[in-house]
Amino acid sequence: MKEQLDNLRFDRSFRTPSSEGYHVMLGTERIATADLHFTVADVRCTLVMEKTLEREEIAHVIERIDEDLVLSADVPREDFLVTVFQGTELGFFSDEFHADQDEMVIGENEGEDEDDDFLDEEEPGRN
Secondary structure (H helix, E strand, O other), X not given: OHHHHOOEEEEEEEEOOOEEEEEEEEOOXXXXXXXXXXXXXXXXXXXXXXXXXXXXXXXXXXXXXXXXXXXXXXXXXXXEEEXXXXXXXXXXXXXXXXXXXXXXXXXXXXXXXXHHHEOOOOOOOOO
């Protein structure tokens, strides 16, 4: 797998004066998202792994982020601090989302019943 990780690609999803967000791609598959925040003294990264990788492979992804994104930003830094999470995307929300909607799609249909992809407001414990 480490050889495959040499082919990582970083697709920028947003940029502000002090931060950037990237989709970490392996071919056509998004394996992680990385949010970089440039401070006066250091660069902080929140890395959310969507694909389960070994510790050494995650270290390689971090190294590539440092080399390809952080160092190329040409911002002085004393340290590169990375917090890593394992997770999956549940949905994308915007101002158009209303809390009182009857249904909310929370994932893709990956061989599951379509009914399982919706939250029913009458379900016990849900408001």
